[in-house]
Amino acid sequence: MVSLSDVRPVEERAWFKTERQQNAFRFIVGGDWTLPEVPRLDPKLRALDLTRAGTAEIDGTALDKLDTAGAWLLLRTKRKLEAAGAKVNVFTIPKIYGPLFDTLERDHTAPPVVIPHRGGFNYFLYRIGRGFMHSVNQAYEMMGYLGRVTVETVETIGPQKQLRWAAFVHQIEETGINALPIVGLLSFLIGVVLAYQGADQLKRFGAEIFTINLLGVSILREVGGLLTAIIIAGRSGSAFTAQIGTMRVNEEVDAMQTIGLNTVDVLVLPRIAGLVVALPFLTFFSDVMGMLGGAVMCYADLGISVPAFLRQLQTAISLNTFLVGMIKAPVFAFVIGLVGCFEGLKVERNAESVGRLTTRSVVESVFFVIVLDAGFSIMFSILGI
Amino acid sequence: MSAPSTNREVVISVRGIVNGFGGQVIHDHIDLDIVRGEVMGVVGGSGTGKSVLLRSIIGLNHPLEGTITAFGKKITDADNMEMRALQMRWGVLFQEGALFSSQTVAENIQVPLREYTTMSQELMNEIASMKLSMVGLPEDTAKKYPSELSGGMKKRAGLARALALDPELLFLDEPTAGLDPISAANFDILVRDLQKSLGLTVVMVTHDIDTLRATTDRIAVLVDKKIRVGTMDELRKDPHPWIHEYFSGVRGRAALAS
Numbered sequence: 001m002v003s004l005s006d007v008r009p010v011e012e013r014a015w016f017k018t019e020r021q022q023n024a025f026r027f028i029v030g031g032d033w034t035l036p037e038v039p040r041l042d043p044k045l046r047a048l049d050l051t052r053a054g055t056a057e058i059d060g061t062a063l064d065k066l067d068t069a070g071a072w073l074l075l076r077t078k079r080k081l082e083a084a085g086a087k088v089n090v091f092t093i094p095k096i097y098g099p100l101f102d103t104l105e106r107d108h109t110a111p112p113v114v115i116p117h118r119g120g121f122n123y124f125l126y127r128i129g130r131g132f133m134h135s136v137n138q139a140y141e142m143m144g145y146l147g148r149v150t151v152e153t154v155e156t157i158g159p160q161k162q163l164r165w166a167a168f169v170h171q172i173e174e175t176g177i178n179a180l181p182i183v184g185l186l187s188f189l190i191g192v193v194l195a196y197q198g199a200d201q202l203k204r205f206g207a208e209i210f211t212i213n214l215l216g217v218s219i220l221r222e223v224g225g226l227l228t229a230i231i232i233a234g235r236s237g238s239a240f241t242a243q244i245g246t247m248r249v250n251e252e253v254d255a256m257q258t259i260g261l262n263t264v265d266v267l268v269l270p271r272i273a274g275l276v277v278a279l280p281f282l283t284f285f286s287d288v289m290g291m292l293g294g295a296v297m298c299y300a301d302l303g304i305s306v307p308a309f310l311r312q313l314q315t316a317i318s319l320n321t322f323l324v325g326m327i328k329a330p331v332f333a334f335v336i337g338l339v340g341c342f343e344g345l346k347v348e349r350n351a352e353s354v355g356r357l358t359t360r361s362v363v364e365s366v367f368f369v370i371v372l373d374a375g376f377s378i379m380f381s382i383l384g385i
Numbered sequence: 386m387s388a389p390s391t392n393r394e395v396v397i398s399v400r401g402i403v404n405g406f407g408g409q410v411i412h413d414h415i416d417l418d419i420v421r422g423e424v425m426g427v428v429g430g431s432g433t434g435k436s437v438l439l440r441s442i443i444g445l446n447h448p449l450e451g452t453i454t455a456f457g458k459k460i461t462d463a464d465n466m467e468m469r470a471l472q473m474r475w476g477v478l479f480q481e482g483a484l485f486s487s488q489t490v491a492e493n494i495q496v497p498l499r500e501y502t503t504m505s506q507e508l509m510n511e512i513a514s515m516k517l518s519m520v521g522l523p524e525d526t527a528k529k530y531p532s533e534l535s536g537g538m539k540k541r542a543g544l545a546r547a548l549a550l551d552p553e554l555l556f557l558d559e560p561t562a563g564l565d566p567i568s569a570a571n572f573d574i575l576v577r578d579l580q581k582s583l584g585l586t587v588v589m590v591t592h593d594i595d596t597l598r599a600t601t602d603r604i605a606v607l608v609d610k611k612i613r614v615g616t617m618d619e620l621r622k623d624p625h626p627w628i629h630e631y632f633s634g635v636r637g638r639a640a641l642a643s
């Protein structure tokens with residue numbers, strides 16, 4: 001670790017002394033009054049007793065070097081003397097430092113701003129309050145935004161507006177087709193894991209064959225849809241926020257508005273619509289890959305052949321099991337798209353807010369997906385499906 | 386503002402620098418000396434590598450060939466410790482101020498102080514507010530975050546941070562670009578004042594011919610991948626078409642006539 005005093009060696013150590021004669025005060029300084037010496041001088045100068053002086057003299061003729069930090073200490077001492085009622089009638093420093101000192105004295109008149117200390121119980125309470133109010137505002141704004149998107153979507157169905165098909169198809173490719181490998185691989189692996197864990201437990205009761213029931217119900221009803229939605233929230237929800245957010249930073253969104261383009265039409269609807277179409281297909285793909293992973297594991301671990309697997313699967317699940325999983329997908333897609341675009345449009349004109357809001361967008365959409373999933377579970381159990 | 390005599394100390398010496406990107410050469414064996422206490426302007430058309438030259442000198446960009454010496458130390462093969470030692474002796478103002486967005490202006494100014502000295506928080510606060518008044522920013526700026534500042538205020542705050550350690554050498558990248566003429570003129574006066582009272586050496590990349598006239602002692606012009614150095618009066622007589630156009634075009638004449 002290099003410190004400043006290694007780089008700028010002090011040739012003459014800074015020193016000061018004080019003399020008192022009745023009510024005349026003399027403050028004599030010398031040496032290098034520069035930044036490396038300032039931390040050492042500062043506490044000593046603060047401890048000086050500057051009261052009870054009628055007249056004061058500051059003698060800096062012995063100064064070898066002076067920079068702004070050293071000049072500040074001199075100026076501060078001078079001001080303290082004056083504040084204590086002394087009259088500074090002599091003030092001498094080497095001529096070359098005259099302009100520097102004058103500049104400081106002229107410009108720097110206000111007392112330094114005290115930066116509030118961030119800590120303590122009060123700040124803790126303040127942060128809780130701020131966080132709570134932020135959530136309330138966020139919820140309120142998002143409701144307003146949901147309303148706007150709904151109105152604009154309905155208008156698109158009418159004759160005066162049309163969905164931007166090129167952007168829509170592009171979004172299906174971007175969020176759907178390009179996500180196939182990652183969704184497929186992860187679903188396959190989850191299928192393998194579920195089958196392995198299920199088989200391990202059920203083997204003890206000699207009920208290995210029910211591993212297939214476990215797989216069918218859990219993947220088709222819950223895991224397939226939830227897993228896909230969470231992957232897509234991380235992959236596409238974040239991309240929406242980052243894309244729209246970057247456009248906000250570059251003032252592209254403002255430019256669109258001045259040209260007369262509706263930002264919801266151009267940026268938001270194609271993204272949400274594309275995702276609402278793509279996510280059910282991805283969920284279906286995830287279901288298939290998950291079952292495939294389960295089938296592979298059943299064959300390897302339990303020796304159940306594929307025809308036997310399919311026969312057991314047919315008795316285990318009904319069409320409803322599959323549909324219950326699929327019906328959730330468009331709802332998840334809508335929420336992920338809505339949150340992603342909403343946070344993107346909230347980005348301010350600085351790069352930092354893009355990162356912050358992208359993180360928030362992912363956290364919020366995963367949160368909403370899981371809350372909605374729980375809501376669906378409750379609803380289906382009441383409906384007895 | 387005459388050309389500094391040759392016997393003065395050279396703080397930065399650039400020898401035979403070659404820079405290029407993607408097979409395209411932008412600097413072809415450039416030499417440049419910067420003398421202690423002078424204000425050197427760097428000008429050139431878009432894409433002539435003004436900022437690249439500046440970034441090479443401060444060690445952010447490694448040239449393909451050539452050597453750069455600062456305070457007698459070769460930057461082109463300095464190790465980390467030597468580089469940090471050099472970095473403490475200069476301050477850099479980037480084009481948009483480059484303030485750390487997660488910190489207040491006061492904290493931004495205190496970053497170098499906190500890193501390299503052992504002073505108390507109280508003194509750091511005092512020094513931060515003193516630097517702010519030096520660059521002409523109001524006191525309440527200290528508590529603000531960079532996103533709450535205008536472009537010109539960001540530049541001033543960036544300058545305050547660059548001045549935090551009382552550097553000997555100051556690098557300014559387009560300090561007046563995007564400022565209104567009054568702010569730009571104030572900035573010129575500020576740079577000149579600081580240079581005089583602190584004895585700074587200043588290297589300034591700029592497009593602004595008014596700033597050049599008001600602040601610089603010598604000017605380095607980047608043309609045809611080479612560099613030409615001279616005082617403004619010398620360069621006005623230069624027959625090279627770009628230089629002639631730059632100093633004697635409509636804007637150049639207007640700036641010089643005033």
